[in-house]
Amino acid sequence: GAVVSQHPSWVICKSGTSVKIECRSLDFQATTMFWYRQFPKQSLMLMATSNEGSKATYEQGVEKDKFLINHASLTLSTLTVTSAHPEDSSFYICSARVGMRTVLSHGYTFGSGTRLTVV
Amino acid sequence: GQQVMQIPQYQHVQEGEDFTTYCNSSTTLSNIQWYKQRPGGHPVFLIQLVKSGEVKKQKRLTFQFGEAKKNSSLHITATQTTDVGTYFCAGSIMIYNQGGKLIFGQGTELSVKP
Numbered sequence: 001g002a003v004v005s006q007h008p009s010w011v012i013c014k015s016g017t018s019v020k021i022e023c024r025s026l027d028f029q030a031t032t033m034f035w036y037r038q039f040p041k042q043s044l045m046l047m048a049t050s051n052e053g054s055k056a057t058y059e060q061g062v063e064k065d066k067f068l069i070n071h072a073s074l075t076l077s078t079l080t081v082t083s084a085h086p087e088d089s090s091f092y093i094c095s096a097r098v099g100m101r102t103v104l105s106h107g108y109t110f111g112s113g114t115r116l117t118v119v
Numbered sequence: 120g121q122q123v124m125q126i127p128q129y130q131h132v133q134e135g136e137d138f139t140t141y142c143n144s145s146t147t148l149s150n151i152q153w154y155k156q157r158p159g160g161h162p163v164f165l166i167q168l169v170k171s172g173e174v175k176k177q178k179r180l181t182f183q184f185g186e187a188k189k190n191s192s193l194h195i196t197a198t199q200t201t202d203v204g205t206y207f208c209a210g211s212i213m214i215y216n217q218g219g220k221l222i223f224g225q226g227t228e229l230s231v232k233p
Binding site: 044 | 178207228
């Protein structure tokens with residue numbers, strides 16, 4: 001089935017530094033990647049949608065200059081948290097869709113998530 | 120904006136009891152998906168419902184999609200300790216020229232007492 005590899009699985013960084021999170025689709029081409037953030041005991045909040053070769057579409061309230069998304073190829077999307085602060089500490093998860101339609105038998109494939117702690 | 124409301128937030132049951140979680144969307148959905156997330160893990164896809172009034176079963180799990188494609192439910196019969204986790208519904212909303220995006224409900228955390 002479709003697999004999305006996400007790393008790092010966890011990262012601790014100092015306040016003010018930047019952190020890059022990568023998501024790779026291993027056995028399919030992901031034309032669209034979604035980035036979510038999840039705080040403890042809360043739901044997944046969609047941050048942005050990235051389409052290969054074009055600018056990401058950010059959800060309302062998400063700072064595009066702080067959360068830089070790059071989807072340069074059909075198998076790789078990256079999220080960079082710039083000038084991270086403790087309030088950015090969260091669980092970040094990517095998910096991928098094959099083509100323009102959902103893979104009906106597999107839904108959206110999620111990466112394993114990255115737990116970011118900013119100290 | 121688009122919202123998907125899910126209740127209850129928590130459900131504690133005795134092993135063997137049934138469990139149901141409900142989702143309601145503010146807008147008509149193109150489809151609805153259900154995911155299960157174990158503590159510390161990532162969401163794992165369970166099923167997708169597409170047709171109005173659709174009902175699907177997976178062993179002890181029964182999924183329903185409302186006639187208006189705005190609400191859905193997941194029912195687990197005779198819960199087991201392995202059912203523990205948070206169940207999320209996620210509504211797919213079609214955006215012109217972008218395909219669909221998933222809006223997640225708040226999730227229902229299920230705990231099962233042996």
